[in-house]
Amino acid sequence: MPRTVLARAALLETALPLAPALLLAGVGGTAVYLAYAGFVGAGSPPLLPLLVPVAVYAACLPAGRGDVAAAPATHPAELRST
Template identity: 60%
Template structure:
């Protein structure tokens, strides 16, 4: 199997299942943050913390970056003879 196909499969198998999980976690975290802000402020309309929306995007990017660090190791997995000398 070509190395590019393995690399693309690795990134897709990381990115696709991770996207809904990060979306649900980010939405839940934002809802809890808004709820807690509403509890701590009396008679003041709580503002939406727009900067907090960048946290799920940053987490998603870090996870994809961590997955890309495995791409150089695919060369060894394509050639089983190189696995002996690791």
């Protein structure tokens, strides 16, 4: 299997399932964060915590690509059982 195909598949297996979960977590966390800021009477809450889901997503993508780099190069003949 070509390495580019393997890298693309690993990236899609990591990025696609993770994106909706992080989007939902980001929206829910933002709602809780803004509700709490309104409850305690903070004027304008800082927006830095809103970048946490983006940072988590960015950290997970290289981890998915690391699997491709760690995979040994094998020939299809080596994968067949004899």
